[in-house]
Amino acid sequence: MRPRTVKQIPKHWHAILLEKVLFYKKLSKANQDVFKKRIALFLTEINIDGVNTTIDETDKLLIASSAIIPVFGFKEWSYNNLSGIIVYPDSFNEDLQFSDIDKNRKILGMVGTGRYEKQMILSKKAIRLAFNNKTDKHNTPVHEFVHLLDKMDGETDGVPEYFLGKEYIQPWLELMHTEMENINNDTSDIRKYGGTSQAEFFAVASEYFFERPKLFKQKHPELYKMLSLCFQQPKQS
Known part of the structure; x- marks a missing residue:
């Protein structure tokens, strides 16, 4: 079993989180204390x-916040499908190379497979940008943690069966496909990458949901209701 206790929370964490993490700033004082404990765990x-x-x-703290934000609605959560996070200085390619001369160096984050199973790879630059810009609906580390949640039912397929009851799967699929079509027809404000696959739609829509609720x-009131149900998020002040 992994440890589920923490030592005393450093007091200066509050100031860092208050400045950097809008989700934390909007929480009640009691929930901020819970959030810090979840980060420490x-x-x-x-x-x-x-x-x-x-x-x-x-x-x-920013990486841990990205992990806690999507699961904060659940009383207890351990990422049992994650053991480590590797941080590169900037973007990287599919072979996990990050040379400055590589023109294919476009990836900002990914959930590992094969020999990188249970690993997440993130760009440090993307981590910082995710929390410096609070209005762009985009958060790379949250995106990758949502992929991990999607994977809980065995497949990263954009259908969060582990979190939604069976009766909600078909309505979710219908909403998702309709909005993906809107994205690909340039009639949606959800970013284009969400139209490339079901898995990316779920992650991209979730970024928007948490960044600009x-x-x-x-x-997107219907999508909002569905993701609220999925993530069981607490009301913010």
Whole structure:
């Protein structure tokens, strides 16, 4: 069993999270305390290592926040399908190479497979950008953690069967396919990558849901209801 207890939470975490993580800032004081405890637990369970880059405390807090945001609605959660996170300085290619001269170096984050099973690879630059821009509906690390949640039922297919009751699967599929068609017809404000596959739609829509919840609810009320059900998110102040 992984450890489920933490030492005293450093007081200075609050200031960092308040400045950097809008989701945390909107929580009640009681829920902020829970969020910090969940972060501390995550950091005891998951190894975070930098490759050709230094990972400081803020980086770790941002990565952990990205992990906790999608599962904060669940009382207890351990990412049993994740053992470690590898952080590269910038984008990388499909072979996990990040040379500056490589023109195919476009990937900002991915969930590993094969020999990288149970690993996540993230770009440090993308982690920082995800929390510096609070209005762009985009958060690479949250995106990758949603892929992990999608994978809980055995497949990364954009259908979160592990979290939605069977009666909601067909309505979800219908909503997803309709909105993917809208994306591909340039009639949706969900970013284009969400139209490339069901798995990417789920992750991209979830980014929007967590980054700009009020706007997402206004623009996509049915999707908002479905994702609220899926993630069981608490009401924010």
